[in-house]
Amino acid sequence: MDGTGSTDTPPVLILLGPPGAGKGTQARRLEERFGLVQLSTGDLLRAAVAAGTEAGRQAQAVMEAGGLVSDDIVLAILRDRLADPDTARGVILDGFPRTTAQAEALDALIAETGQTVDAAISLEVEDEAMVARVSGRFTCAGCGEGYHDAFKRPAQEGVCDGCGATAFKRRPDDTAETVRARLDAYHAETAPLAAFYDARGQLARVDAMGAIDDVTEALGALVAKARAA
Numbered sequence: 001m002d003g004t005g006s007t008d009t010p011p012v013l014i015l016l017g018p019p020g021a022g023k024g025t026q027a028r029r030l031e032e033r034f035g036l037v038q039l040s041t042g043d044l045l046r047a048a049v050a051a052g053t054e055a056g057r058q059a060q061a062v063m064e065a066g067g068l069v070s071d072d073i074v075l076a077i078l079r080d081r082l083a084d085p086d087t088a089r090g091v092i093l094d095g096f097p098r099t100t101a102q103a104e105a106l107d108a109l110i111a112e113t114g115q116t117v118d119a120a121i122s123l124e125v126e127d128e129a130m131v132a133r134v135s136g137r138f139t140c141a142g143c144g145e146g147y148h149d150a151f152k153r154p155a156q157e158g159v160c161d162g163c164g165a166t167a168f169k170r171r172p173d174d175t176a177e178t179v180r181a182r183l184d185a186y187h188a189e190t191a192p193l194a195a196f197y198d199a200r201g202q203l204a205r206v207d208a209m210g211a212i213d214d215v216t217e218a219l220g221a222l223v224a225k226a227r228a229a
């Protein structure tokens with residue numbers, strides 16, 4: 001990888017991959033390990049929906065249908081979040097960019113602070129496995145720990161392993177039908193981004209079908225390498 005990111009400016013790393021590839025899970029782990037800030041436009045949009053803001057009201061129906069929210073809305077919430085001081089530690093973007101236009105907008109946004117993208121890492125998975133992964137997942141309402149109906153249930157039924165909370169949440173767009181729409185949007189709009197970053201020498205690919213810890217290991221090595229470049 002010969003990314004143009006410099007060690008003098010805070011790193012900007014991108015995780016690419018379809019819904020269910022593990023972007024959120026892995027971004028949280030990289031955040032802890034490298035002291036970066038995870039920035040998920042999906043989380044920011046869900047917070048806007050929950051808060052009932054104008055942007056949230058406009059985004060809600062599109063999200064529930066599995067489509068892409070307009071660039072105007074997504075870029076505005078991203079710009080706001082990047083203005084928070086903690087992002088000066090460096091960011092790991094999860095779920096953004098999702099289109100080539102967003103990738104170009106990201107370049108312009110971070111250029112304002114002299115930054116460039118350090119690396120885009122694509123989590124490589126198989127679509128059919130993603131439908132099963134996403135439609136069975138749920139999270140602890142207390143600490144956000146992720147679980148799955150078939151692959152990872154709490155050790156004690158109904159109690160979070162991490163914090164002991166007894167309330168759990170499911171995303172309204174994590175139904176099998178909506179996941180298929182989200183996968184279609186991914187292939188039509190987002191998958192071409194791999195070629196976009198590859199042409200700039202910034203793309204790395206990681207097999208993300210294996211165990212979560214193995215994927216974290218592979219990602220950690222790539223991030224360490226990108227930061228040293």
Ligand code: AMP
Nearest residue numbers: 041042062063067068069074095096098
């Ligand atoms: P995610 O949490 O990344 O799976 O995103 C959930 C939903 O939020 C997506 O299905 C889209 O409707 C919307 N969304 C998240 N990020 C973006 C983005 N960068 N551009 C457009 N829509 C987005």
